[in-house]
Amino acid sequence: MIAIDLLTAIKARRSIHQFKKQEVGRAVLQDIFTYGSYAPTHYMKESWRINVYEREGKSDFVDAIMTSYQRIGMLKTDDDLKTQKMIDSMKQFLLQIPHHALIYFKKEDDPVRYEETYASICAFIQNAQLAAWSYGVGMLWTITPYMHDSGFAEDIGLDSRTDKIAAVMQIGYPEKIPRDKGRTPIGDKITFISE
Ligand SMILES: Cc1cc2nc3c(=O)[nH]c(=O)nc-3n(C[C@H](O)[C@H](O)[C@H](O)COP(=O)(O)O)c2cc1C
Structure with a gap:
């Protein structure tokens, strides 16, 4: 592992x-x-769960994802050639990304506990992004509407009543690093405020 120092990684990391x-x-x-999991986590809950699709x-x-986009009206459902082309190109775009890590956690009934858990998950994600950067690996943190579609959760084997999808991280070696x-x-x- 190359291990660039932490402060350099914080500033140099870019969304890929x-x-x-x-x-x-x-x-x-x-x-x-694993580096992600050293995030602060109240009551040592370590609530993060990760599905890596590769x-x-x-x-x-x-x-x-495509079915969800259709269900929530972001993509048409007709057999029109234009619609099919649009779906194919979106699919191709997503499929050429080497790994998709879906980060989820068990929902908490108590709003304070929920916030603590979500905050910890975000710290987990950022730790992982910084560790990834040290390894020369790029990530894109994404939050997209299908994450709020219960049908999508069901299709991938989660239960939206109890599972909250926090993010999907797109992962791979950077082809291009944005400025x-x-x-x-x-x-x-x-x-x-000092006095
Ligand atoms: C919670 C969260 C969700 C994000 N969702 C998306 C997204 O869906 N699509 C995207 O292109 N970038 C997304 N980003 C990345 C931001 O656009 C990016 O961090 C910002 O442009 C700054 O660029 P940098 O990360 O390279 O410094 C997200 C970032 C965060 C923190």
């Missing part, structure tokens, strides 16, 4: 939209999510 075809090895993916496993997952868009100076956002 184009991936090489090459897969990330199983051991590397496990390492990346190789042939992507097919049903991507089909479920650093920078950040607003923190002085514009921070208020010190």
Whole structure:
């Protein structure tokens, strides 16, 4: 492992939209999510669950996304050639991404517990993204409407009454690294109240 230092990784990491075809090895993916799991987690709940869709496993997952987009009206359902072309190109786009890691957790009834859990999951995701960057692996954190479609959850074997999909991470070696868009100076956002 190359191990760039933490502060460099925090600033250099970019969201990756184009991936090489090459897969990330199983051991590397496990390492990346192991680093993720050192995120703070109240009551040591470690609520994150991860489904990694890769190789042939992507097919049903991507089909479920397309069906969901149709169900929620983001894609037409007709047999029109234009519709079919649109579906095919979206499918091809998703299928050429080496790995999709769907991150979910068991819902909490109590709103405070729910927030704690979701916050911890987000910390898990960012830890994993930074670890991935250290390994030369790129990720894109995505939240898309199908994650709120109970039919989609059912199609991939989850239960939307008890399972909350937090994100889908697209994962692979970067084909292109976007430019650093920078950040607003923190002085514009921070208020010190000292007395
Ligand atoms: C919760 C969350 C959801 C995001 N969802 C998407 C998404 O669905 N599609 C996308 O292209 N980028 C998504 N992003 C990535 C942001 O657009 C990206 O972080 C931002 O443009 C800054 O770029 P950087 O990560 O390279 O610094 C998401 C980021 C977060 C934190």
